[in-house]
Amino acid sequence: MSQTRKAYRAAILHSIADPAEVGIEASYEYFEDGLLVVENGRISALGHASELLASLPAEVPVNHYPDALITPGFIDTHIHLPQTGMVGAYGEQLLDWLNTYTFPCESQFADRAHADEVADVFIKELLRNGTTTALVFGSVHPQSVDAFFSAAQKLDLRMIAGKVMMDRNAPDYLVDTAESGYQDSKALIERWHGKGRLHYAVTPRFAPTSTPQQLTLAGQLLKEYPDLYMQTHISENLQEIEWVKELFPERKGYLDVYDHYQLLGERSVFAHGVHLCDDECARLAQTGSAVAFCPTSNFFLGSGLFNLPMAEKHKLNVGLGTDIGAGTSFSLLNTLNEAYKVMQLQGARLSPFKSLYLATLGGARALRLEERIGTLHPGTDADFLVLDYKATPLLEYRLQQAKSIAETLFVLMTLGDDRTVLQTYAAGQQVHQR
Numbered sequence: 001m002s003q004t005r006k007a008y009r010a011a012i013l014h015s016i017a018d019p020a021e022v023g024i025e026a027s028y029e030y031f032e033d034g035l036l037v038v039e040n041g042r043i044s045a046l047g048h049a050s051e052l053l054a055s056l057p058a059e060v061p062v063n064h065y066p067d068a069l070i071t072p073g074f075i076d077t078h079i080h081l082p083q084t085g086m087v088g089a090y091g092e093q094l095l096d097w098l099n100t101y102t103f104p105c106e107s108q109f110a111d112r113a114h115a116d117e118v119a120d121v122f123i124k125e126l127l128r129n130g131t132t133t134a135l136v137f138g139s140v141h142p143q144s145v146d147a148f149f150s151a152a153q154k155l156d157l158r159m160i161a162g163k164v165m166m167d168r169n170a171p172d173y174l175v176d177t178a179e180s181g182y183q184d185s186k187a188l189i190e191r192w193h194g195k196g197r198l199h200y201a202v203t204p205r206f207a208p209t210s211t212p213q214q215l216t217l218a219g220q221l222l223k224e225y226p227d228l229y230m231q232t233h234i235s236e237n238l239q240e241i242e243w244v245k246e247l248f249p250e251r252k253g254y255l256d257v258y259d260h261y262q263l264l265g266e267r268s269v270f271a272h273g274v275h276l277c278d279d280e281c282a283r284l285a286q287t288g289s290a291v292a293f294c295p296t297s298n299f300f301l302g303s304g305l306f307n308l309p310m311a312e313k314h315k316l317n318v319g320l321g322t323d324i325g326a327g328t329s330f331s332l333l334n335t336l337n338e339a340y341k342v343m344q345l346q347g348a349r350l351s352p353f354k355s356l357y358l359a360t361l362g363g364a365r366a367l368r369l370e371e372r373i374g375t376l377h378p379g380t381d382a383d384f385l386v387l388d389y390k391a392t393p394l395l396e397y398r399l400q401q402a403k404s405i406a407e408t409l410f411v412l413m414t415l416g417d418d419r420t421v422l423q424t425y426a427a428g429q430q431v432h433q434r
């Protein structure tokens with residue numbers, strides 16, 4: 001057994017609670033000279049190197065990183081696989097952006113070879129950026145999800161994905177039907193859900209592109225299978241919200257459309273939520289639903305500023321989303337840099353420890369996976385990162401001036417990106433080396 005045991009010595013930091021609930025000091029654990037012990041894909045011990053090394057058998061290899069920080073792997077709660085090739089599409093807001101750029105790009109996924117090629121690029125990009133778990137939109141084509149899960153399975157990654165359901169208000173070449181969307185999703189669930197570390201998410205794109213019949217069948221799938229996820233978009237853009245009112249005049253508002261079709265729940269993640277009102281946040285929280293906060297996307301499409309303090313007031317679960325390809329970076333460090341500015345523009349703060357929480361344990365809670373990922377507690381999956389304090393000359397110089405782990409962490413989030421991620425581990429295996 002000890003042959004599979006490995007130890008990693010470095011500064012080690014993880015989030016153990018939401019700073020909004022317990023205060024900043026009680027929200028994290030930090031070991032200035034720490035040791036993380038990994039065995040059979042799981043973390044078996046975490047503590048001070050001085051204490052743990054004494055009892056570690058001499059044959060267990062120890063990787064020592066004197067200039068690095070070990071953290072849990074990052075969790076991206078909203079991202080689109082088939083938009084990898086269209087990041088940085090110029091000039092439009094949401095609805096025109098979808099019609100002009102997104103739908104044509106996603107249509108290429110009818111071709112399985114194309115889907116395989118992009119899935120490979122996409123997963124490499126996630127791991128290069130330190131993202132070990134993501135909640136992923138495929139395209140309308142089931143083969144996009146087959147391609148993604150096949151690639152993720154090879155690396156034993158914990159990933160969640162689903163085929164987009166969209167049976168109206170999109171080009172003919174990109175729609176399914178209520179019935180085919182249901183059947184194709186069902187076949188994917190049977191093939192992939194619960195296989196290894198993979199999970200399926202029922203994925204109606206957003207209310208405007210699904211008929212009431214399709215939304216009904218999406219709700220039915222959630223009842224037919226235990227522990228399925230549901231992902232969609234909500235209240236991202238003001239024109240979008242007006243359109244939903246026109247399409248569903250009988251409903252009280254945007255969230256009420258999803259509520260009516262029984263799509264809210266503990267494994268439901270709603271992307272954006274920029275323009276949610278107080279009552280909608282309360283209802284999301286009451287049903288255990290989560291919101292994915294996507295700052296780079298909300299800036300890029302001019303959608304607006306997410307009101308994190310309002311979500312906190314309602315104890316609503318919030319994760320971070322890159323929302324590639326409306327988002328502009330795969331890096332959750334980069335995403336946190338922008339999240340900080342979203343708060344600044346609203347006269348609020350985002351502490352580095354709240355940021356760490358959002359990128360790790362907060363994301364895990366949004367996905368109901370906090371028993372498995374998001375922290376470095378012994379017994380959880382060994383999904384972790386080695387972040388390099390010397391990744392760039394400026395980072396190295398700036399961190400020499402840092403006087404606390406709070407300052408170090410905040411600078412990592414301000415200057416950091418893919419270059420900061422020296423190594424990524426999933427289930428105890430190294431899956432990226434810079």
Ligand code: GUN
Nearest residue numbers: 102205206233297323326
């Ligand atoms: N709303 C519906 N589809 C999409 C999408 O692909 N990206 C974003 N950002 N919003 C959406």
Ligand code: ZN
Nearest residue numbers: 080233271323
């Ligand atoms: Zn999205």
